[in-house]
Amino acid sequence: MSDNPLLRGVRGERHLLLGNEAIVRGALEAGVHMISCYPGTPSSEVPDTFYRLGGDGRYRMEYSVNEKVAMEVAAGAALGGAMSLVTMKHVGLNVAADPLFTSVYTGLPGGMVVLTADDPGCHSSQNEQDNRTYARFAMLPCFEPATAQEAKDMTREAFRVARELQQPVMLRTTTRISHLRGAVEFDDLPEPQPKVPFTREPGRFVPVPAVALRRHEALTGIMEKARRFAESSRFTTVREAPAPTRLGIIASGVARDYLADALVAGGWETKAHVLELGMTWPLPEERIGTFLRTCDRVLVLEEGAPLLEHDIRALAQRLGITTQMEGKDDGLTGLAEYSTTLVMRRLASWLNLPCPAKPVRPIDKGLPGRPPNLCPGCSHRAVYYAARQVFGDTAIYSSDIGCYTLGLLPPLRTADFLVCMGSSISAGSGFARASGNQVVAFIGDSTFFHSGMTGLANAVFNQHDIILVILDNGTTAMTGHQPNPGMLQEKLGTDNTHMDIASIVQAMGVTQCTKVRAYNVRAVIKALEAMKGQKGVRVLIAEEPCVLYARRALKKVSPQVAEVAQQNSEAMRCLEQLACPAFYRDGDNLAVDSSLCSGCMVCLQVAPTAFKARKRQGGN
C-alpha cells in the first residue's frame, strides 16, 4: 500500500505537485483503469508516477515498446470498456498517429485520453512541433492546462468528455506546464469507473471503406457536440476589464500565464477584456464571436503555431465581424517559447504605451559552457572511441535517439546524421546504398525495441550493407531508467518478460552477429575490424549497464578507480581522444578526479602506460 497523497489524499487537501503529478491525480479522480506509454521528456513523470505508486489494484500500467503500440493498447482497452490514458512526448504522437486517426472514426466506448507533452524551445527534443494541430487534423477535443491545479482538473474533465462522447480526447501540455510545481487542491477519489460492456458492432468498429465514410460523417456531429461542451466549459472564461474598453485579448496554454504576469507587471489590468481558452478544440465559436463583437481590436496570444489566430480570423470572416485582429507579428513568432517580458513588449506596442520592461545586458556567450556530456564511465564513450579507432573519418555514423546521441560531440564525433527514433538502421541503409559509404549505425536497446527492429528486418530483407552497433545498457537511460524488454528479468520482476536482443537479431536472419562487453575496448575493436571489410548486415551488440543505473538500481560500484601512473604522451592522447569528464588538467599534468571516476578502467586500456588502478577510498 502506498501512502502517497496522490493515492490517499482526500477532498480539500492541498499538495505541491509537479504538473505531471497533477495529471496523475486527475486521472485517478476520473477513475482511470489502464495507462500505457512510451517515456519521453517532458511527459515521463506521468507514467513513472503511476509505476511508482503501483495503484493498489486500481489500475494497470505498462511501459509499451513504442507510442503506436501504447496507443493501440490504450485504444483496445477503451474498446474493451476501460477508461484509458496513453502518454507520450510530442514527437511520439507522430509514431502513434495511425491508430489515433482511425480510433476517432470508430470511437472508443470506455473513453481514452491522449497526453501529448510538447516541447517548445526544444529543451530535449529534435523539433518543436505544435500538437494542437493534431486535434484539428484528427478531429478530437483538446484541453490545455496552464497551472498545476488545471493539470489535475482538466485531466479529470478530459476523461469525463472522453467517456461521454465515447471518443479520444487530447490533453496537451508543454514543457513548462509538465514541469512546473504548484498547489493542487484535491477532489474526491472515487473507485475506478464502471467499465462499458463491449457490444459487437462491426458496422462501427471495423472501418472498412463504407463504414469509415459513415463514421467520418458521424464524427462531424460528435465534434459539434464537443463544441457545445467548450461553449459551456468552466475553462472558457471571460474577464471583463473594470473600465470601459473596446480592446480584447484571447489567450491559451502557457501564454495565459505570461499574459497574467505581463498585465500585472505593466499595470495594464484595466486596459483590455480577456478571453481565456482552456478547452481549445473545438473552439467555442459562439463565445468567441460574442467576445469579438465587444471589441474593436483583438490580440491573440498563443505559444507555437498560429492556430488559434488563424481559426479566429476565419471565424470572424465567416461571422462578418470586422474586429481588427493581431497575433504572431511585431515581435511574436511561432519559434521557441514566449516569456512575460516578450508578451509585455507586444502588449505595450499593441496598447500604444511605453514598455516598463528595462533593457538588460545579454548572457555572456564568452563564458566556458557546460554542454551536456556522456557521464564518466558511460560505456557509449568506450564503444565510440573504439569505432573511431577502427573507422576514423572513413565511415559515416548514423545516430539515433538516446543519451548516445551525445556522441556527436568532439572528440568522439560519432553522429553524422539523425532523423528520428529507430532511424539509425533504416536511414543508414538508404545512405549506404546511395553513397556507397561504409555506414556505422548506433542504436540503444530501448530504441531498438521501439522501432529499430523493423529497420533491421528491412535491412536484412533488402540486403543493405550496414554495420549496426546496438549499445545495450540494459535500460531506458535518458528518460530515467524505465523498463524495456531488454532489461534483466530480475529487474523486470514478475509483470514483464525479458527478451534477448541477440536471439532477435539472429532470428531476423543476421548471420554476422557478435556480442561483446562494451568496456572491453580490445574486443570491441577486434569485432569491428572483423566486420569492416564484409558485406551485408553486420550487428555488434555492446553490452554494459548504464553507469548510473548500475550504481542506483544494481548497486554495483567498482572497487577501483583510475589514477595517473605516468605523465606521458599516451596520457595526453587519452585526454584528447577519450575526454572522460573525470579527467582534469592540473597545470601541465593530467589527473583523474576520483570522486567522478566510475572505475570503468577504459583509460587503462586506451593508455596502459599512463594509468593504473588503485583501490577506491571509502568516501569516493
Added chain:
Amino acid sequence: MNAAHNKRMRIFFTGVGGQGTLTATTLLARTALDAGLDVVAGEVHGMAQRGGVVESVILLGGWRSPKLDLGEADVLLGFEPLETLRALPYLQPGGSVFSSSDMLPPISVSLGKASYPLMAHIEEMTRQVAGQYHFIPCRELGAKAGSEQSGNTVLLSAVCASGLLPFGVNALKTAITKHLPHRLQEVNLKALELGCAFLAER
C-alpha cells in the same frame, strides 16, 4: 495575511546537474506553501541535466509564469559561481544574489581548453548589478555540518535569514523536519544554523 505575505517575488536558481538544485527548489517551494503563500515553481528535466546547467524558478505572491526572462528575478540563488555569473542577466538591477563560492569547473576548463573566470571578476560583475550579494563557502560549511551536500541548505538558510522573503528561517526549519527524510534532518538543521551564522557575521 500581512502586506509582506502578498509581496510578489521571483527567485531564479542556477547550478550544475547533480548538485541537487531541483531538490533545493522543491524544499523552498514547500516552505512557501506551508507558510500559506501562493507559490509556483518551474524547472526543466531531461537532457539538460547530463552535466549541464540546471535552472529553476520559484514565484511567490501570485506570479504565474513558470519561466523567467532576463531582468525578471528579484533574487538569484547560485549553487556554483560560474553559473551565478552566467545567470546575472536574469537579475533585475538592484536585486539580491546568494551564491556558493565553490567552483565546479566545466569540462572545457578541466581539459585546459578554456579558463575559469577569476572569483574577483565574478564578484565585481555581481557588484555592478546587485543591490546586495553574498558568496558563501557552502561546501565547507556543509561539510562542517556533516555532509557537503547539505551546503545547499546553507544557501537556502542564508536567503531565508536575509529577511528578503516573506518568510524566515523558522519556516525553513519546519519544512526540513516535515519534508526531508528523518536521517537527513539533523545535518540539514545544523547546516541551516551555519548558514544563518555566516550571514549574521557579515
